Amino acid sequence: MPGAGTLHVVATPIGNLGDLSPRALEVLRAVDAICAEDTRHTRRLLAHFGIERPLLAVHEHNEGDIASKLVARLLAGESLALVSDAGTPLVSDPGFRFVRAAREAGIKVSPVPGPCAFVAALSVAGLASDRFVFEGFLPAKASARRERLASLAGESRTLVFYESSHRIEEALADCVAAFGSERPGVLARELTKLFETVLDGTLGEIRSAVEADENQRKGEFVLLVQGAGEDEDAKVAEGRRLYARLCEYLKPSQAAKLAAELSGAPRKALYGGDVQDQPPE
CATH class of the missing domain: 3.30.950.10 (Tetrapyrrole methylase, C-terminal domain)
Structure with a gap:
């Protein structure tokens, strides 16, 4: 959209600060403001690299309400960066509502890739x-x-x-x-x-x-x-699934017996594999 700014989604280190990329540093120094999950945490990161930018809190409790205000700033020509506490934003972290709102408004959303745990x-x-x-x-x-x-x-x-x-x-x-x-x-x-x-x-x-x-x-x-291999007994997998559900309502021995009957799996294979945890015959 002509005249609009860009929302940069910036990955930050998950531990080692040396993993912050040169491009991420460049973007964080250049944007008008940085949207952070925890401004205190991000302020320490920025201080380490000598970056002074306004910080805006964007977290799971306020994202729905603040997204429209941030989109308005982007439409007015500002460029913003979105970071999480660590790693790549939106991966088990807040931010997708803001990103979706920006995209729906026709704003360019640009990834700055980097660490992901x-x-x-x-x-x-x-x-x-x-x-x-x-x-x-x-x-x-x-x-x-x-x-x-x-x-x-x-x-x-x-x-x-x-x-x-x-x-x-x-x-x-x-x-x-x-x-x-x-x-x-x-x-x-x-x-x-x-x-x-x-x-x-x-x-x-x-x-x-x-x-x-x-x-x-x-x-x-x-x-x-590791995923279940081709040689994994499908009956055992189904039996364990049934056993876990049935244990919410039945004693372990009853749940194992019924799950084995329904799945065709050996009864002893259904409870975790630890001998001490096996339900009684």
Whole structure:
């Protein structure tokens, strides 16, 4: 649109400040204002690089209300940058309503690519990356989280999740229950930061490593799970999905029996793969 400004969607470091690209620096220095998820966090980033630009708070609680005002500024000829607290904006972060409103108004929206935590994790995981499913954060509520995981038990593509430090143990336990303890996975923690670690092995092994080391329960996580292979028993995947749902209403032993009957899967294969967790015969 003639006379209108540009909305630049700018990726910022997920940890190491050296990952901010020269182009991102150039854009952040040149725009009229920077729209940030947390202005305090972004102000520290800008101060590190000696950038002084007005900051506007755009987060999940005000995005719907402020988007039209920001679009008006863009239509008036201002150029704005949109950043999140870390990584690529809109990837499990707010911003899509603002971007959609700008595009609907005919404003140019230009990406300034850079760091993204799940892409970084996928690049070092050693799991198939030609086809994958990014699921973002799993539901915080245990029942909803288990239902989501159960629905993915038969997914053949590599699964990618974000998880927080206060739920990582529960999420790993639920992954073991949904996919089995022998399913390969990778847990990437604090990527590009000082205490970066990447654990690989089976889900059971990763779960045990996290339970045994308090340090492995701190920070920000990307959890990757190998997809169900062609040799994966479809009956087992369906049985685990049914078992997870039935456990909300029945005792584990009853749920396992009914899920096995409905799916044709072996009863012992339906509950997580941990011997101590198997429902009684």
